[in-house]
Amino acid sequence: xxVIKGVAAIVWxxxxxxxxxxxxxxxxxxxxxxxxxxxxxxxxxxxLIIWWWSxxxxxxxxxxxxxxxxxxxxxxDGLSLDEWYLVISNHQSWTDIILLQCNLxxxxxxxxxxxxxQLIWVPFIGLAMKxxxxxxxxxxxxxxxxxxxxxxxxxxxxxxxxxxxFKNHPTSxxxxxxxxRRTEEKWQRQKSNFNYLLRPKIGGLxxxxxxxxxxxxxxxxxxxxxxxxxxxxxxxxQGKCPEVQMDVRSRSIPAAIRGHDSxxxxxxxxxxxxxxxxxxxxxVSNAMKTP
Numbered sequence: 001x002x003v004i005k006g007v008a009a010i011v012w013x014x015x016x017x018x019x020x021x022x023x024x025x026x027x028x029x030x031x032x033x034x035x036x037x038x039x040x041x042x043x044x045x046x047x048l049i050i051w052w053w054s055x056x057x058x059x060x061x062x063x064x065x066x067x068x069x070x071x072x073x074x075x076x077d078g079l080s081l082d083e084w085y086l087v088i089s090n091h092q093s094w095t096d097i098i099l100l101q102c103n104l105x106x107x108x109x110x111x112x113x114x115x116x117x118q119l120i121w122v123p124f125i126g127l128a129m130k131x132x133x134x135x136x137x138x139x140x141x142x143x144x145x146x147x148x149x150x151x152x153x154x155x156x157x158x159x160x161x162x163x164x165x166f167k168n169h170p171t172s173x174x175x176x177x178x179x180x181r182r183t184e185e186k187w188q189r190q191k192s193n194f195n196y197l198l199r200p201k202i203g204g205l206x207x208x209x210x211x212x213x214x215x216x217x218x219x220x221x222x223x224x225x226x227x228x229x230x231x232x233x234x235x236x237x238q239g240k241c242p243e244v245q246m247d248v249r250s251r252s253i254p255a256a257i258r259g260h261d262s263x264x265x266x267x268x269x270x271x272x273x274x275x276x277x278x279x280x281x282x283x284v285s286n287a288m289k290t291p
Contacts, residue, residue, distance in 0.1 A: 006238035091176035113174035135162035163211025
């Protein structure tokens with residue numbers, strides 16, 4: 001029965017993607033020759049597509065009874081679709097992305113996050129993400145940077161370029177601060193000093209803060225908890241994830257982190273995120289249910 005539920009959920013997701021693909025393809029082509037106010041109007045239409053896609057995926061979770069989902073909001077008064085936000089979250093499963101999209105929008109503007117360049121070649125998904133304004137970044141290894149020092153600034157340059165586009169329309173910029181999905185293998189290899197999190201990496205956050213300048217209204221801090229164990233996406237679609245908790249907290253961004261002094265900003269950011277990560281790890285630890 002669970003396999004049937006999983007297959008039906010996949011059919012739903014594919015159908016949902018197919019229905020948005022045609023208008024996205026049309027607007028992607030149009031975006032190549034529009035500019036200024038027309039470009040902004042086009043982006044608003046694309047944001048409606050994100051809302052429609054997210055709403056249908058939320059219906060999937062409810063109708064198929066995939067999980068018992070609890071979302072707790074803290075200090076959320078004043079959050080608006082007309083502002084810009086920096087969103088951070090822990091990352092454990094591909095399920096995280098669909099949960100974030102379904103539950104943060106339409107409280108916040110549509111989420112935009114940096115994706116691997118290889119995803120552009122994935123049928124439907126690659127084109128859709130490009131049309132919706134998700135920037136692609138190219139992973140650069142230490143060996144490549146050593147051979148070509150110019151590549152050392154590629155992440156920063158790509159982020160600043162993407163942020164120029166984000167400024168044109170209210171956006172929520174999502175950053176998975178750990179830089180990758182947390183797995184037991186990665187956790188052990190990293191020798192993380194957190195129980196349920198990898199160590200935070202602030203490089204991407206620092207670039208976004210630099211690129212977005214004073215556009216960012218607040219930080220939205222999300223903690224995703226799977227109290228009975230982290231599911232694969234397939235497990236989630238089969239209904240094998242009994243419970244999910246999402247803790248969403250709106251935080252003001254300290255003045256020191258908004259500053260233009262890159263060295264002081266980076267130092268203040270590192271201390272702030274470390275404190276948030278300590279709090280987040282305690283939150284996850286307290287919610288976990290041991291067998």
